[in-house]
Amino acid sequence: MGCINLKKNRAQPSPPDLETTIRAAIFIQKWYRRHQARREMQRRCNWQIFQNLEYASEQDQAELYKFFNDLIKHMPQAAGRKNQYQGSAHVSVLEEKDDLVEEFGEIVNAKIELPIRKNHIDLLIDVFRKKRGNRLHPKYVALILREAAKSLKQLPNISPVSTAVSQQVTVCGDLHGKLDDLLVVLHKNGLPSSSNPYVFNGDFVDRGKRGLEVLLLLLSLYLAFPQAVFLNRGNHEDSVMNARYGFIREVESKYPRNHKRILAFIDEVYRWLPLGSVLNSRVLIVHGGFSDSTSLDLIKSIDRGKYVSILRPPLTDGEPLDKTEWQQIFDIMWSDPQATMGCVPNTLRGAGVWFGPDVTDNFLQKHRLSYVIRSHECKPNGHEFMHDNKIITIFSASNYYAIGSNKGAYIRLNNQLMPHFVQYISAASQTKRLSFKQRMGIVESSALKELAVRMRDHRDELEDEFRRCDPKDSGYISISNWCLVMEKVTKLGLPWRLLRDKLAPGTDSQKVNYNRTLDLLDTDVILEAEADGMSVMDALYANKASLVAIFNIIDADNSGEITLDEFETAIDLLVAHMPGAYSKAEMLEKCRMMDLNGDGKVDLNEFLEAFRLSDLHRKEQQDENIRRRSTGRSAIAKTASDPVALLADKISKNTLVVEHDIDPTDCEAKVIDPKKS
16 A cells, blocks of 8 residues: 555645635734734823833922022022931931830831841841731831931942942832832842842832831841942931822821931931942943933932932032032932933923933043943833933833832943843732733723822813813814813823823814813812822922021021011012912012911921911811812712713722732743843
């Protein structure tokens, strides 16, 4: 029996069948590409929302710095006063006797003593990784902070780092209170040692819920391994930023009876953190970047202890304020690279600059550097090259905006200064259980929630502008007008046409029911999120030192009281250099209202009380507006089938956070080839 030739007997497709197959393949390919394009567009849109909101929020906070700067520029008689701006209480806090009291609730039975060693680090990691019962006794918190501040005070402004002994070094970027990411790094890369040094590049706190644990663990690592741990200051190592972005509230909630004392110690740590590091005299590591006027020689000579907060004028001890050195620190903390040439003010953040490739080349040549490692910006893959690989951004907080929103990364550099990236994502088991659609839904819901909270700050303006575009009071306006109003009021620079279906759900393709947008802002999930946040006014009042600084600048004769003449001088400055919505007469009337006892002068207590009453009135007015809208407008969603109610329910479910014990082994990590990067 002969062999059967299968090739000859196999049925060959006829030309018509072959044509159909090719057409089907092309159709599937086009569909898949469109599907991928839509997914990528959705991802980019969500990312733009997160990033623009983050920068807009920082821009609000940076206005405080500009306000101080303008006051000092145009009221120079206030610039040389001794310790008027940031207060002198910080100077002796390390020498004062502890007056800590017992806290209520569960305090873990963990003893920390000096000198701090590896066994203390293991103990802290074991305590902090638990979701409950993870509070140290306040005396041990104070011990770590006090000793760290004393030791940091002895360091130079720019720390020298070398691979001569270790042959390698690890650089970590922003952690922002993400303890799980810090533990992943230590688990994957090992604890610091003489053969395994680390540089942590600022922004240890804020936004995340475990900022205090991150800060205490990093400071303990520094105390245990002082020759192997280098800590740089970031723009969030600042009490003014902490008042806005959650760290102060975190400390208050964890240590309600001792938070003032603990925060004073934290301020002392901030003021003595080094401003950057230089690796092998060839690689600069700073948090933000630099400008065309940045001088490392000048930065090395600055008395950094004056800058308890970078956003407030420094301690001067009676000397004239040097705004040049203040700007130097601001630029290295707040600046970002740009693809285009030149150096221009960073209008997105409202502080620092954007610096181009030409600025980078000049800076590197001037200081004989090979490249710069910086952080300060969240990147989807945890790292990014710019300026012909001369600028490396590293960001170590994974899931920064929401679960699955981004990966974290750290860099390992060998003694030839070749970077190798390790990319990871913490809480990987939570991500694995989700489909891609579910992950995108969580990221999108988180983005919409943050955007809606931001829009609530301008809710009345939005409603007024919508109604101007709708003279017939039909409840509908054109898509173009809706987009114009959204951008005019919020100034966020977002792709509003793409967001129309999300922010005004259930409307047709030609017109937008703007009431749906307003209804979304009045839903419980958005109101609750707004209540959890903090406005610029809240942050300013919470950080009374800023108000005290403003009071002292306006008090030209240093009498402890502000007269109407002194107010008038300050108002002339505001009208001339910072024009706003109020006339000079209106502002003078508001100043007279601050004089609560009617003696013709305003002392510090009256000044602070006026802000408190104003803030209280603002909040009461907001609550009243919410009650009025909820009862007076029939368009507000009441049924489960309403598009606004459905969207609010989706946002609420997708942004629900469940806390667990931290498992540093629960992660996905991989080494990235620098050539492919």
